[in-house]
Amino acid sequence: MPSLPVLRSDSGAVSAGGTDLVRSYLRDIGRVPLLSHDQEITLGRQVQELMAIEELREELRLRAGGEAPADAELAQAAGLTPQLLKKRLRAGQRAKERMVAANLRL
Structure with a gap:
């Protein structure tokens, strides 16, 4: 019967089957605080x-026959300046990442 591979976690502990890796993952996601109701809404x-x-x-891409719109065109269509468009896109991406990280604990 084949044996399980020996894995090392970040702490250097050795285990068969990756038990320490699971513990490490659970410990890491536990460090991300849960969101408050107001944070979830924002x-x-x-x-x-x-x-x-x-x-x-x-x-806009579909209207243009498959060509992606320029940032200035997208900003104009959204009623934003190009700078504000970039700011909102970055904020939205960060918010998405934060929500995903916080919800991994649930």
Whole structure:
């Protein structure tokens, strides 16, 4: 019967089957605090705005025969300046990542 591979976790402990890797993962996700109700609402709105901009980008791409719109064109269609568009896209992406990280603990 074949034996399980020996794995090393970040702490250097050796285990068969990766038990320490699972513990390490659970410990890491436990470090991310849960979101408050207000944080969920704020981050959710930022993610919704990100999704709306991405949907608009796709709509403009389809209208242009498959060519992606320039940032200035997308900003104009969204009623934003190019700088504000970039800021909202970054904020939405960060909000999405934060929500995913916080929800991994659930």
